[in-house]
Amino acid sequence: MSMCVVDRAFESLSLSQAELPNDPTYQVWLPGQGCPVERCGVPRINVLCDMKRHWREKHEEIVAKYLCPACSYVSKRKSNLTYHYRMRHGSLEAGSSVVCPENVEYHFNREYIDPYPLTLEVVLGRKRPLDKERP
Numbered sequence: 264m265s266m267c268v269v270d271r272a273f274e275s276l277s278l279s280q281a282e283l284p285n286d287p288t289y290q291v292w293l294p295g296q297g298c299p300v301e302r303c304g305v306p307r308i309n310v311l312c313d314m315k316r317h318w319r320e321k322h323e324e325i326v327a328k329y330l331c332p333a334c335s336y337v338s339k340r341k342s343n344l345t346y347h348y349r350m351r352h353g354s355l356e357a358g359s360s361v362v363c364p365e366n367v368e369y370h371f372n373r374e375y376i377d378p379y380p381l382t383l384e385v386v387l388g389r390k391r392p393l394d395k396e397r398p
């Protein structure tokens with residue numbers, strides 16, 4: 264009896280693993296390939312983190328701007344602001360952040376390219392592509 268239960272558990276485990284992300288059938292982008300969004304046309308993106316950054320900058324409608332609380336420096340990237348602050352205005356106390364809600368502005372992304380029907384999750388193979396038809 265108990266063997267049977269274990270077998271079944273194992274079976275469903277391996278089934279769900281087969282459906283896991285990196286199934287190449289659903290992966291529409293791999294490192295070194297261009298951006299899969301048709302109208303985008305970026306010919307080559309080498310690594311995953313570049314892809315995520317590219318996606319944030321081009322395929323998300325709203326972008327955040329991070330403002331330095333001590334000068335007029337503005338960055339699209341939180342990490343850049345933190346780096347800037349450290350270099351320019353001295354180190355931060357451990358665990359504190361220059362980025363607090365007052366220092367973030369949200370803007371419509373002027374470079375936005377609608378990635379429909381793709382999403383970042385689809386591009387990274389974490390979800391299956393949507394049906395092609397728009398609702």
Ligand SMILES: [Zn+2]
Pocket residue numbers: 298299300303304305317321322
């Ligand atoms: Zn793109």
Ligand SMILES: [Zn+2]
Pocket residue numbers: 331332333334335336347348351352
């Ligand atoms: Zn500054």
